[in-house]
Amino acid sequence: xxxxxxxxxxxxxxxxxxxxxxxxxxxxxxxxxxxxxxxxxxxxxxxxxxxxxxxxxxxxxxxxxxxxxxxxxxxxxxxxxxxxxxxxxxxxxxxxxxxxxxxxxxx
Numbered sequence: 001x002x003x004x005x006x007x008x009x010x011x012x013x014x015x016x017x018x019x020x021x022x023x024x025x026x027x028x029x030x031x032x033x034x035x036x037x038x039x040x041x042x043x044x045x046x047x048x049x050x051x052x053x054x055x056x057x058x059x060x061x062x063x064x065x066x067x068x069x070x071x072x073x074x075x076x077x078x079x080x081x082x083x084x085x086x087x088x089x090x091x092x093x094x095x096x097x098x099x100x101x102x103x104x105x106x107x
Contacts, residue, residue, distance in 0.1 A: 032095055034088050035106040046074070047088050049081040049095075050105075069094055 032051040063076035074083040095102045
């Protein structure tokens with residue numbers, strides 16, 4: 001069997017499921033960026049925080065802390081943190097207090 005044509009069925013065990021390889025997250029440049037996004041959200045704005053070099057557990061913990069301090073909702077997914085509302089200045093001061101280098105991206 002070659003890598004181009006992996007084994008998907010065997011007469012001994014039936015269908016064979018291939019392990020899904022998780023794509024590595026892109027390595028950041030050490031700068032956390034906060035941008036405001038409304039596209040595809042029916043006009044509701046969210047702040048997207050990118051450039052955090054954290055694993056999923058730490059990312060979820062940081063997202064929960066930011067949501068609690070800002071008093072709003074949000075989510076952590078795919079290496080990003082989404083915070084509902086336009087809270088960029090507040091998020092910037094909270095992240096800088098943690099010792100991160102933060103830039104406001106976009107308009």
